[in-house]
Amino acid sequence: MSDSEPNAESGPDIDPDGEPTPVPIADPELGADARTRVEALLADGRLADGPEVRRFEAEFAAYCNADEAVATANGTAALHATLEAIGLEEGDAVITSPFSFVASANAIRLAGGKPVFADIDPETYTLAPAEVERVLGERDDIVGILPVHLYGLPAAMPALCDLAAEHDLFVVEDACQAHGAKIDGRRVGQFGDAACFSFYPTKNMTSGEGGMIVTDRDDIADRAASYVDHGRQADGTDGYDHAALGHNYRMTSIAAAIGRAQLERLPEFNRARRENAAYYDERLADLPLETPTEPAGTRHVYHQYTIRTAERDALKATLSERDVGTGIYYETPIHRQPAYETVSTAAARLPRAERAAQEVLSVPVHPGLSKRDRRTVVETVRDHFATQ
Numbered sequence: 123m124s125d126s127e128p129n130a131e132s133g134p135d136i137d138p139d140g141e142p143t144p145v146p147i148a149d150p151e152l153g154a155d156a157r158t159r160v161e162a163l164l165a166d167g168r169l170a171d172g173p174e175v176r177r178f179e180a181e182f183a184a185y186c187n188a189d190e191a192v193a194t195a196n197g198t199a200a201l202h203a204t205l206e207a208i209g210l211e212e213g214d215a216v217i218t219s220p221f222s223f224v225a226s227a228n229a230i231r232l233a234g235g236k237p238v239f240a241d242i243d244p245e246t247y248t249l250a251p252a253e254v255e256r257v258l259g260e261r262d263d264i265v266g267i268l269p270v271h272l273y274g275l276p277a278a279m280p281a282l283c284d285l286a287a288e289h290d291l292f293v294v295e296d297a298c299q300a301h302g303a304k305i306d307g308r309r310v311g312q313f314g315d316a317a318c319f320s321f322y323p324t325k326n327m328t329s330g331e332g333g334m335i336v337t338d339r340d341d342i343a344d345r346a347a348s349y350v351d352h353g354r355q356a357d358g359t360d361g362y363d364h365a366a367l368g369h370n371y372r373m374t375s376i377a378a379a380i381g382r383a384q385l386e387r388l389p390e391f392n393r394a395r396r397e398n399a400a401y402y403d404e405r406l407a408d409l410p411l412e413t414p415t416e417p418a419g420t421r422h423v424y425h426q427y428t429i430r431t432a433e434r435d436a437l438k439a440t441l442s443e444r445d446v447g448t449g450i451y452y453e454t455p456i457h458r459q460p461a462y463e464t465v466s467t468a469a470a471r472l473p474r475a476e477r478a479a480q481e482v483l484s485v486p487v488h489p490g491l492s493k494r495d496r497r498t499v500v501e502t503v504r505d506h507f508a509t510q
């Protein structure tokens with residue numbers, strides 16, 4: 123963890139001697155700048171799609187070092203529109219992670235495809251390249267890979283992209299939890315044919331609801347921009363020329379105004395998350411639990427700080443007694459969800475994902491944590507193990 127300071131005690135600590143207050147698992151921070159920008163927009167009156175959305179797209183593309191960006195109503199819409207733009211066809215099989223929010227696999231189904239799950243690496247919780255390779259050896263109907271950068275840690279993109287090149291597959295990065303994460307100095311969003319982000323309020327930056335597709339491929343950007351606007355033809359005659367089937371997945375200008383203000387603060391937010399993570403890493407290292415890993419060359423942005431222990435449920439209860447919010451991401455792997463019962467590719471046993479689902483617990487790591495909040499989290503976890 124190179125650019126953080128494990129001993130740093132920064133952050134607000136308004137009442138250091140008072141009673142510990144509840145520590146929420148997420149606490150989105152919308153500053154005065156976001157308010158000012160929204161007020162300006164309300165005065166302007168162009169509330170739906172408009173120039174503010176174009177500005178957000180340009181700024182987000184620049185942040186990701188991508189040629190193009192297409193704003194969407196949310197991250198799920200970004201994933202769905204991207205797969206439609208890539209030209210996924212009925213029954214096309216796409217490899218993805220079983221250990222993610224259900225939207226990753228839902229997007230494949232919404233675009234007519236078949237999600238095929240490959241197991242995860244038990245340390246990074248992201249798609250294991252060896253498992254992807256095994257699936258590719260067993261099936262000849264795979265057309266793409268949709269890796270998920272889970273909890274803010276990039277998936278093993280170099281190895282996955284090598285496999286994709288070898289088998290002539292597309293790659294769509296699900297970067298919904300990883301704004302600003304890097305591999306070898308390159309931000310996520312630059313590895314696949316396209317990448318998708320979410321701006322849901324708990325994410326590293328928010329726009330209320332919102333999403334973004336980034337890509338260097340003009341064809342994907344053009345088709346996705348059309349798909350999110352009912353297949354509208356950019357050069358149509360009267361604004362009502364619809365070249366293809368599409369959806370209303372457009373971002374609002376209000377969301378874009380919030381998103382632009384948040385993007386400016388993303389580096390500061392990610393630094394605070396990394397500093398909080400470093401604080402926990404150091405103070406939980408000697409306990410019988412696993413702290414998050416950050417493989418060499420990667421920059422984790424700690425959308426979640428997820429620890430792993432066989433006594434997950436008891437630890438969660440202890441934290442809850444002290445009003446420390448926690449989250450289990452995810453208690454049911456996607457292939458075990460009721461909505462996937464009828465999906466034949468969900469029948470596989472994926473032991474690493476299934477075990478992780480029983481043992482992971484995320485504790486608050488967001489930028490709004492005070493020094494006292496962090497101490498409360500550490501002391502509660504330590505007390506829990508001291509009394510075992």
Ligand SMILES: Cc1ncc(COP(=O)(O)O)c(C=O)c1O
Nearest residue numbers: 196197198223225226298320322
């Ligand atoms: C990994 C992942 N993929 C996709 C999504 C979908 O994003 P949204 O909630 O903005 O539709 C999320 C959001 O929670 C996510 O975490």
